Amino acid sequence: MTRSLAVANAEFQALIRTKFFIVGILLVPIMVVASFGFTTYAQKQGDTEVHRLAVIDRTGLILAAIQTAAAAPEPKATTPVDPDATPDELDVVTKPSNLEIVPVSVDGKNLDDVTLELSSEVKAKTLFGFVDIPPNVISDDASEGVTIDYFTENVSNHGVPSWLNKVINQEITRRRFEAAHVDLSLTDRLSKTTRLATRALVERAADGSVTPAREVHRWETFAVPLGLMYLLFLAVMMSAPYMLNAVIEEKMSRISEVLLASVTPTQLLAGKLLGIASVSVLLALIYLAGGIYFAFSSGEWGLVQLDLLPWFIVFLLCAVLIFGSVFLSIGAACSDLKDAQSMMQPSMFFLLIPIFMAPIILSAPNSTLSIVVSLVPTATPFLMLLRLAMTPPPPVWQVALSLVLTAGTAMLFVWAAGRIFRVGLLMQGKAPNLPELIKWIRA
Amino acid sequence: MDAIELRDVTKQFGQVVAVNALTLDVPEGSIYGFIGPNGSGKTTTIRMIMNLLVPDSGSIRVFGQSPGSAIRDVVGYLPEERGLYKRMTARQVLRYYGQLKGRTTNEVDAVVAEWVGPLQVGDWLDKKVQALSKGMSQKIQFISTIVSRPKLLILDEPFSGLDPVNADAVRSAVLELRRRGTSIVFSTHDMAVAEVLCDRIFMIFQGQKVLDGSLEAIQARYGQDTIRVRTAAGPAALQGLAGIEAVTDFGNYQDVRFSGDSQVLLGSLAARTVVRQFEITKPSLNDIFIRIAKPPASHAPAPTTGAAGFAGVDR
Numbered sequence: 001m002t003r004s005l006a007v008a009n010a011e012f013q014a015l016i017r018t019k020f021f022i023v024g025i026l027l028v029p030i031m032v033v034a035s036f037g038f039t040t041y042a043q044k045q046g047d048t049e050v051h052r053l054a055v056i057d058r059t060g061l062i063l064a065a066i067q068t069a070a071a072a073p074e075p076k077a078t079t080p081v082d083p084d085a086t087p088d089e090l091d092v093v094t095k096p097s098n099l100e101i102v103p104v105s106v107d108g109k110n111l112d113d114v115t116l117e118l119s120s121e122v123k124a125k126t127l128f129g130f131v132d133i134p135p136n137v138i139s140d141d142a143s144e145g146v147t148i149d150y151f152t153e154n155v156s157n158h159g160v161p162s163w164l165n166k167v168i169n170q171e172i173t174r175r176r177f178e179a180a181h182v183d184l185s186l187t188d189r190l191s192k193t194t195r196l197a198t199r200a201l202v203e204r205a206a207d208g209s210v211t212p213a214r215e216v217h218r219w220e221t222f223a224v225p226l227g228l229m230y231l232l233f234l235a236v237m238m239s240a241p242y243m244l245n246a247v248i249e250e251k252m253s254r255i256s257e258v259l260l261a262s263v264t265p266t267q268l269l270a271g272k273l274l275g276i277a278s279v280s281v282l283l284a285l286i287y288l289a290g291g292i293y294f295a296f297s298s299g300e301w302g303l304v305q306l307d308l309l310p311w312f313i314v315f316l317l318c319a320v321l322i323f324g325s326v327f328l329s330i331g332a333a334c335s336d337l338k339d340a341q342s343m344m345q346p347s348m349f350f351l352l353i354p355i356f357m358a359p360i361i362l363s364a365p366n367s368t369l370s371i372v373v374s375l376v377p378t379a380t381p382f383l384m385l386l387r388l389a390m391t392p393p394p395p396v397w398q399v400a401l402s403l404v405l406t407a408g409t410a411m412l413f414v415w416a417a418g419r420i421f422r423v424g425l426l427m428q429g430k431a432p433n434l435p436e437l438i439k440w441i442r443a
Numbered sequence: 444m445d446a447i448e449l450r451d452v453t454k455q456f457g458q459v460v461a462v463n464a465l466t467l468d469v470p471e472g473s474i475y476g477f478i479g480p481n482g483s484g485k486t487t488t489i490r491m492i493m494n495l496l497v498p499d500s501g502s503i504r505v506f507g508q509s510p511g512s513a514i515r516d517v518v519g520y521l522p523e524e525r526g527l528y529k530r531m532t533a534r535q536v537l538r539y540y541g542q543l544k545g546r547t548t549n550e551v552d553a554v555v556a557e558w559v560g561p562l563q564v565g566d567w568l569d570k571k572v573q574a575l576s577k578g579m580s581q582k583i584q585f586i587s588t589i590v591s592r593p594k595l596l597i598l599d600e601p602f603s604g605l606d607p608v609n610a611d612a613v614r615s616a617v618l619e620l621r622r623r624g625t626s627i628v629f630s631t632h633d634m635a636v637a638e639v640l641c642d643r644i645f646m647i648f649q650g651q652k653v654l655d656g657s658l659e660a661i662q663a664r665y666g667q668d669t670i671r672v673r674t675a676a677g678p679a680a681l682q683g684l685a686g687i688e689a690v691t692d693f694g695n696y697q698d699v700r701f702s703g704d705s706q707v708l709l710g711s712l713a714a715r716t717v718v719r720q721f722e723i724t725k726p727s728l729n730d731i732f733i734r735i736a737k738p739p740a741s742h743a744p745a746p747t748t749g750a751a752g753f754a755g756v757d758r
Binding site for chain 1: 490493520526529530531543
């Protein structure tokens with residue numbers, strides 16, 4: 001054990017002192033923040049141009065409402081985490097910035113001539129687009145086939161037509177109520193929405209009282225489970241492939257022979273796996289600490305679920321043992337990186353399966369498919385963790401079964417890796433194929 | 444007790460028999476030279492002693508025990524192809540290798556301190572390995588082999604690539620270790636080094652033991668059939684003379700394997716050219732090696748004459 005610890009310590013020190021690791025730790029959050037920042041910046045930058053929007057209001061009643069809405073200040077900003085936001089607020093359609101409404105009259109002109117002229121202006125970039133409101137839209141017996149037509153070259157821009165749709169239809173509704181002599185303030189009051197709070201189930205406490213059900217945070221349902229799963233993936237990916245390279249380097253520089261003269265292949269493998277595990281746990285704890293700090297500092301206490309931490313560590317260790325064994329075996333079996341890369345592809349596929357399956361599990365965590373894939377040992381560490389982070393958590397028997405299967409698989413992988421290590425480390429030349437690898441394992 | 448005992452050890456890779464029924468005893472406290480051409484089975488034998496390879500049949504004992512975890516800590520091993528962690532400092536490498544042998548940092552540091560002077564590595568201990576010269580790296584690797592104070596030291600080509608000064612330093616270190624009681628096995632292609640350093644010599648050829656014993660015994664077995672000749676005409680003077688079986692041309696002189704009356708040969712040579720040296724000697728280890736390992740003339744490359752080194756002339 002002491003020898004394995006010496007190997008683990010050397011591997012740990014070697015990995016955490018690499019520029020790759022230090023830069024990698026900083027790079028991931030920087031990239032996440034930078035990508036959000038860039039998206040926001042790009043959106044703002046894209047909105048700085050003045051959107052000149054021509055309005056042909058053939059009702060003569062809606063233009064003023066559009067002009068008023070265009071001149072109105074920005075609505076209250078809401079986010080999916082705002083617990084006080086009403087459905088209407090959450091459904092808010094953001095007003096495009098820098099809107100300039102250009103009224104266009106068709107009096108005495110042919111509509112086609114007007115639309116042709118406006119189309120030319122759009123092509124010449126002097127107009128962003130134009131909207132034609134037909135004269136009969138306000139009438140409550142307006143035909144189903146009547147449309148308000150919005151013309152533009154920027155068909156991929158959904159902000160302007162969404163906003164126009166909302167503003168124009170609100171005014172049409174208001175006008176129809178008015179025509180029907182219905183009190184608008186009354187309809188506003190009557191149609192006021194109430195927030196729907198999603199809660200966990202109520203339970204009876206030991207003293208017989210009913211414990212109030214806690215409200216489930218909107219982010220809890222996807223951000224926390226996905227975040228934890230991706231963090232586990234990141235922790236494995238930042239350490240196991242590095243070890244593969246290290247083993248190939250040791251093999252190519254014949255250090256392996258010196259090491260095997262001092263320790264057994266099993267001790268060496270155990271040390272290396274321990275090294276990977278230590279680095280992965282350290283990495284994950286750094287990010288978790290950062291996430292918890294972020295949650296606390298932004299007042300989102302509900303996002304912090306410390307009871308998941310032991311599960312995270314257990315599943316992280318399982319993932320490290322399984323994928324670490326695979327990567328170390330590949331390193332031991334190959335004599336150059338090219339061979340190793342081709343052998344890595346199947347294992348990368350197994351690593352990516354949970355990422356592809358995550359959206360399905362998020363939408364239906366207790367479906368048969370979700371249960372089955374989360375019990376596949378190579379996917380369990382990621383997907384069972386994902387399910388554990390969701391509400392409601394999976395039944396105890398599923399968690400227990402997944403742990404047994406994963407731990408068993410991890411032990412099997414470590415054993416097989418030990419066999420491959422014993423033979424592969426001293427082999428040079430062509431990488432073995434699958435039957436040869438199986439022969440090494442059975443030897 | 445012998446340091447190493449091999450009994451009928453055989454190792455096969457596919458259809459190739461790398462080591463065939465090898466029996467060998469390496470006495471404790473001796474320097475034992477393993478010689479043999481490339482691919483003859485030296486490294487396979489060493490790897491089996493180190494338990495890096497498992498023999499197909501036969502038995503191996505190291506200090507009376509089966510090779511394995513128990514004897515790993517008392518055996519130091521310097522493989523033929525060296526490797527050190529380039530991004531570690533020399534001191535970190537030595538401590539790490541010592542820890543793998545179950546030694547504490549303090550114990551390793553004490554051993555390193557003993558050898559810093561004799562091997563002249565003091566200024567380089569805290570430098571990264573990638574900054575060291577080849578010779579310095581080899582000396583660090585040599586120290587890494589002895590940081591655990593092994594009872595048995597197995598050195599595969601310990602002098603290859605070393606300049607004469609560094610080679611001398613390592614040679615002195617090997618002798619000092621033997622003086623302290625360490626049993627040493629080293630494989631080499633340098634016959635001169637083997638002659639000077641080894642108490643006993645073992646040669647393996649095509650997986651089989653072909654020589655085993657002290658240098659004197661081996662030379663006695665091959666008889667006094669070698670004559671060192673230095674003439675004004677060089678190797679050309681030997682052309683066509685009766686009784687000459689082989690000539691090894693060292694440039695300035697030739698070693699001639701001769702069966703017949705040496706006085707007749709001297710007379711014949713004197714009749715052809717000025718004879719500057721004519722010395723009846725024991726065959727060198729190099730000669731013996733070549734006699735055993737050189738392929739038959741029909742398979743050999745075209746002979747070269749007058750070239751320095753080990754190029755031979757068959758007649």
